[in-house]
Structure formats: C-alpha cells, structure tokens
Amino acid sequence: MKADKYLKTLTKRIRNSRIRDEILREYRNHIEDCKGALMESGMSEEAAEEEAVRQMGDPAEAGQEMNRLYREGLDLGMTLWFLGVSILLLPLRWIWEIHIPFYILGYIGKAFVIYGLLLSAWEKYNDFDISYAYGKNWSAGAGAMNNSGLILAIGVFFLAHDMSGGVWITLTLAVVQVVLRSFIQSLNRKRETALLWEIGVSDTAVTYKGKGTFCGRQMKIKTRDGEIQPGIPIIIVAMDGTKPVVERV
Numbered sequence: 001m002k003a004d005k006y007l008k009t010l011t012k013r014i015r016n017s018r019i020r021d022e023i024l025r026e027y028r029n030h031i032e033d034c035k036g037a038l039m040e041s042g043m044s045e046e047a048a049e050e051e052a053v054r055q056m057g058d059p060a061e062a063g064q065e066m067n068r069l070y071r072e073g074l075d076l077g078m079t080l081w082f083l084g085v086s087i088l089l090l091p092l093r094w095i096w097e098i099h100i101p102f103y104i105l106g107y108i109g110k111a112f113v114i115y116g117l118l119l120s121a122w123e124k125y126n127d128f129d130i131s132y133a134y135g136k137n138w139s140a141g142a143g144a145m146n147n148s149g150l151i152l153a154i155g156v157f158f159l160a161h162d163m164s165g166g167v168w169i170t171l172t173l174a175v176v177q178v179v180l181r182s183f184i185q186s187l188n189r190k191r192e193t194a195l196l197w198e199i200g201v202s203d204t205a206v207t208y209k210g211k212g213t214f215c216g217r218q219m220k221i222k223t224r225d226g227e228i229q230p231g232i233p234i235i236i237v238a239m240d241g242t243k244p245v246v247e248r249v
Contacts, residue, residue: 003031006053008197013063015189017239019070031056072189075181078120079174081130082149086170089157093166105158112155113173120148120177124184126241152177192239199249202232212246221246 007024014020031052038048056062130147152173160166200214202221206228212221214236222240225247233249 001050001053001059003028003035003049003053006031006056006059009059010063010066012193012196013060014067014070015193016067016070016072017189017192018072019066021238023066023070027056027062072185074178075124075185076178077130078123078147078149078181079177081147082152082177083170083174085150085153086156086166089153090160090163090166090170093157093160094163102161109155109158109160112151112158116148116151116155117173117176117180119151121180121184123148124181125188127188127239128241148177188239188242191242195236195239195244197235197237199233199235200246202228202230202234202246204230206234206246209243212244214244219244223247 007027010027011020011024014023031049034052034055035045035048038051039045043051130149153170156166156169156173159169195214198214200212203211203213203218206212206221206223208222210221210223210228211218212234213219221234221236221244223234223246228234228246228248234246235249236244237247238245
C-alpha cells in the first residue's frame, strides 16, 4: 500500500478535525523516517515505502483507535459564555425597574430564547467561534457580541420573575444548548469524515467560494490553494464550517 492511501484511510476514521492534521503529520513523518532507514539498508524507494507502511499496521484500526483517544467532548464553550452573561444580567433585573406587565415581558423573553436557540444551532452548523464575523470579508471580532449566548441571556433577563426562577431557567437553557450544539457537532463531523479525500471536479472558478461536483452531487466549495479554474480535478482536504476546502489533485 502506498503512503498516501494509508494516510487517507487512517484519517478518514478520525472525526476530531482539530487533531486530524497533527496526527496526519506525525504518521507521515514516521513513515518517511522508516522509509529513509530502509532505503539506507539497500531497499528500493518503492519497496521501502511499502514496507514502512506495512509496519504501521492496519490503517482502519489505527484510525479508529486515534478517533477513540481524541474523541471530542461536549460542546461547552458557548454555554459557559451564556452562563457568564446571565450571571451579570440577572441581578440587573431587580436593580432596574421595568414598568411593563410580566406577561408582556414573558412574550419578549420567549422570543429571545427561541431566536437564541435557533441562532445557536446555526452558529454550530457553520462551526463559528464564540467571537465571529460573517460575510464576504471576515474580520475577527466584528460579530463578537452578537451571538446566541448573549441572546439567550437577554431572554432569561425578561423571563425571570425572581432570582430562583431565573437560575432554573438559566440552567435549563444551558442543558438544552449543550445537547443541541453537541448533536449538531456530531452531524457535522460525520459529514466531514464522509467527504474527506473525495475526488471531484470544479464546476466554476474556485477561490473563497465556488462550486464543484463530488459523488454526483454539486456543492459549494472553497480553496486556500490560489484560484482553481473550472474543469480541474480537485480533492477535499478539510471543512470550513459546512463548506469543503479543496486542493488540486
């Protein structure tokens, strides 16, 4: 088996995209070191590569083991942010007098909560950080305060009739947010590993956006490899949110 095929088979089993590149680099370096030592002992380059790969063991089993060791945990980042903002906002609920009937405040709070949960799902689906910007030109911090954690905390602010009620609403929403975001994270990683290393063709010019066809299906893609012209064979090497990142084959 060739080294490239071995590494693709191995990394396709690893769902944690944040550790996948590091594992790929370490395995590639190990294979290259072993290949070099075998060539020094008199083997041809092709025979040395095949022997070095053979010594690494079964790639599917190795990939599954790496996936088990580096499995991602629950998505807690945005939830911790939400809890922190809620702790700051809740005391203000009784310091700042709001002369609005409770039932109206309840409607406002529910609207914020519904919007916050939908926004949280959308943020995770696109794999955004807590501080993010969204648009053609990304610039760090442009959307730093407009995230689902802040929206949900504002919802709690309006829903809470007393401090104990506010605490229970906050904890309930924290659990819901963790479950929701972890579920979407699992779906994203499953889709990512299914698409990783698939070969297709560019249908349009590809830069920070474009379209390509993989497995008979057209999808939006991007590249970090300069501009790719239409009709060029391409391979998916990573994901940026839900958008495959491609390189020339």
